[in-house]
Amino acid sequence: MADALLRTDPVSGRAFAGDGVKISLAPPMARYSLRARQPEVLERLLGLKLSRQIGATLNGAACLGPDEWLLRAPAGTSLTTAAGLPVAITEVSERSVCLIVEGVRAAEVLAAVCPLDLDRYALGRATRTVFETVEIVLLRTGEERFEVEVWRSFAPWLNTSLQTAAGQLR
């Protein structure tokens, strides 16, 4: 309870509803950055399979690079530490916030500034990319639903930028 009272988010919790698109802040969640040259060690430690294909998501962990995964789990999830093993498990829950962009025009609004080809961006894909000049991790979690992970301090700017795109594109 104390946590909930102290929490301040960089973006208003009130969703923005535009023409065919809704932009809202996702509830807090646990995020872990997982690094390992030998994914098997990490898999054995965590007890879950990790995708080897960059851009794919498996068991909530998005493969961002050949040795890097971003694990997103319900708030409060805590992982084991990896003392003595050749892996790095770092909690980064509060490093970023997640903006959910959904609706029939979701892809169109994101494509305003994001250079990815969103028509060929399959369900379940996740990748690091840029939105104008801000680095984001873009996840497609539904046909008309994208989740944008962005560093906290960039979130107000990104939120405004998305709302502007949503309001000006017709």
Added chain:
Amino acid sequence: MLLIHCPYCDEQRAEIEFAYAGEAHIARPPDPSALSDEDWSRYLFIRSNPRGRHHERWRHIHGCGRFFNAVRDTVTDTFEATYKAGEPRR
């Protein structure tokens, strides 16, 4: 928009996601202290700067984060090939 093929992501991605990182295949001398100042400065500062085919390093910094090598034509800006770091010169 210039598209660059990332050999790790195995995908064409926009140039804005990448960072240029200088000429490729420049090996650090195995024994630096044995080099004269002139040779050392040549290793540090002198680059081939060709007109045409150029081997260079790029980093997919806003993507998988990896360094890789590319062959680019410096006149037409065409990427002839990209390949993973550590692979032989093309």
